[in-house]
Amino acid sequence: MTQQPPAGTGLGFGALFTKHVVSARYVAGAWSGFELRAFEDLRFSPAAMVMHYGQAIFEGLKAFRSTAADEVLIFRAADCARRFDRSATRMAMPPLPAGMFVDAVRTLVEADAAEVPSAPGSSLYIRPVMVADEPSLAVRPSIEFSFLVLASPVDSFFASGRSMIDAYAQRDHIRAALGGTGDVKCAGNYAGAMAAKADAQAHNCDEVLWLDAREHRDVEEFGAMNCFVVRGEDDHAELITPGLGGTILPGHTRATVITLAGRRGLTVREEPIELSQVLDPYGPVSEVFACGTAAGVAPVHRILTDTGEERTIGDRPGPVTSLLAADYVAVTHGELEPEPDWITKIAG
Ligand SMILES: Cc1ncc(COP(=O)(O)O)c(C=O)c1O
Structure with a gap:
C-alpha cells in the first residue's frame, strides 16, 4: 500500500513507498518501453521462475534534496546502471537497453519529487529490481522478465536510530567465494546471508x-x-579497504569515499585486512567504518567474534571517519563539487 510519509523524521527504512512505480517487461527476446504506474500489488503466476529458482537482481541508490536549490539530486545513477547490467549478465538475465535504467529512475523521481523528504539524514531510497517471471518449473534461465523501480522515503538505515555500528564476525557462514555471485547484486546473496x-x-x-x-x-x-x-593517526593516517577480488560488492559509496579521501590528501590502499589486526587494541588500526548507499559512512563502535574476542574501536566516530562522513553528506546534497556523472538533477 502506498502511504503518505509523515513529514520529517519517523520514516524508518523501506517501510513507506511513494505513489508510483516504473515498469517494463522482457518477452520474445526484447524489452518493452517502460511505463509509470500507480504503486500497487503485482500479479504473478504461482510458477513464476523467480519464486522457485531465485533469478532476481536489484540496485539501491538515493535521491537527496539539495541544500541550496529547489532540486532533487540522484546520486550515481549511471554507475548503478552499469552494475545492474553486470548483475544481469552474471545471472543470465537480459541487460536493459542503453539509457533505460537512468531514464526509468529519473521518471519515477520526477513523478514523486514531492515525496523526497528534507529532514537531515533523510532521502528517497530508490530500488530498481529485475525478476524472472516466466511461468515454468524448468531448471534453465527464464525467457521472460519484469523490471521495476520503486522508491521509499527513508530516514536512517538503522531502525534503532543508532549512529554507530556493532558488527559480528563468525566462521559458520560465508558470504561469497571466487567464481560465485558475491561481486554482483543478486537477491540470493542476501537470502543466503539472513541466518x-x-x-x-x-x-x-x-x-x-x-x-x-x-x-x-x-x-x-x-x-x-x-x-x-x-591506520595511524593525524598526518600519518591512511585508509585501507579490501581490494575487489571478485567476492566483494564494488560499492559506489566505497568508490566515492576513495575519491573524497584522495581530495583530502589521504593515502588509500586496497589491500587485505586481517581480522586479528582490527581486533588488536595495541595495533595500528585506529578507526573502522562501514559505507553503503543505505547508511552512508557509518562508524564502527565495536566488533565481536564467535570465539568471544571483542574490541571497542571507539565510543565516538574518529576524526578521519567524521571528515569523510561529512564530505559524503556534502557531495550528495550538492554542497561539494561532484565528479562528472555523479549527480542527476531533477527540479524539486
Ligand atoms: C553486500 C554489499 N556490500 C556493499 C554495499 C555498498 O554498496 P553501495 O555503496 O553501492 O550502496 C552493499 C549495498 O548495496 C551491499 O549490499
Whole structure:
C-alpha cells in the first residue's frame, strides 16, 4: 500500500513507498518501453521462475534534496546502471537497453519529487529490481522478465536510530567465494546471508562482518556495506579497504569515499585486512567504518567474534571517519563539487 510519509523524521527504512512505480517487461527476446504506474500489488503466476529458482537482481541508490536549490539530486545513477547490467549478465538475465535504467529512475523521481523528504539524514531510497517471471518449473534461465523501480522515503538505515555500528564476525557462514555471485547484486546473496544476520542480531550487533571464505582470516565487507579501516593517526593516517577480488560488492559509496579521501590528501590502499589486526587494541588500526548507499559512512563502535574476542574501536566516530562522513553528506546534497556523472538533477 502506498502511504503518505509523515513529514520529517519517523520514516524508518523501506517501510513507506511513494505513489508510483516504473515498469517494463522482457518477452520474445526484447524489452518493452517502460511505463509509470500507480504503486500497487503485482500479479504473478504461482510458477513464476523467480519464486522457485531465485533469478532476481536489484540496485539501491538515493535521491537527496539539495541544500541550496529547489532540486532533487540522484546520486550515481549511471554507475548503478552499469552494475545492474553486470548483475544481469552474471545471472543470465537480459541487460536493459542503453539509457533505460537512468531514464526509468529519473521518471519515477520526477513523478514523486514531492515525496523526497528534507529532514537531515533523510532521502528517497530508490530500488530498481529485475525478476524472472516466466511461468515454468524448468531448471534453465527464464525467457521472460519484469523490471521495476520503486522508491521509499527513508530516514536512517538503522531502525534503532543508532549512529554507530556493532558488527559480528563468525566462521559458520560465508558470504561469497571466487567464481560465485558475491561481486554482483543478486537477491540470493542476501537470502543466503539472513541466518548470519540473525546470528549478529542475537549477539546484539547491527551487522555481520564477513570474512574471506577460504581461511576466515581477512575482513571482506559488512552485510550491506563495504569496510574501511584507518591506520595511524593525524598526518600519518591512511585508509585501507579490501581490494575487489571478485567476492566483494564494488560499492559506489566505497568508490566515492576513495575519491573524497584522495581530495583530502589521504593515502588509500586496497589491500587485505586481517581480522586479528582490527581486533588488536595495541595495533595500528585506529578507526573502522562501514559505507553503503543505505547508511552512508557509518562508524564502527565495536566488533565481536564467535570465539568471544571483542574490541571497542571507539565510543565516538574518529576524526578521519567524521571528515569523510561529512564530505559524503556534502557531495550528495550538492554542497561539494561532484565528479562528472555523479549527480542527476531533477527540479524539486
Ligand atoms: C553486500 C554489499 N556490500 C556493499 C554495499 C555498498 O554498496 P553501495 O555503496 O553501492 O550502496 C552493499 C549495498 O548495496 C551491499 O549490499
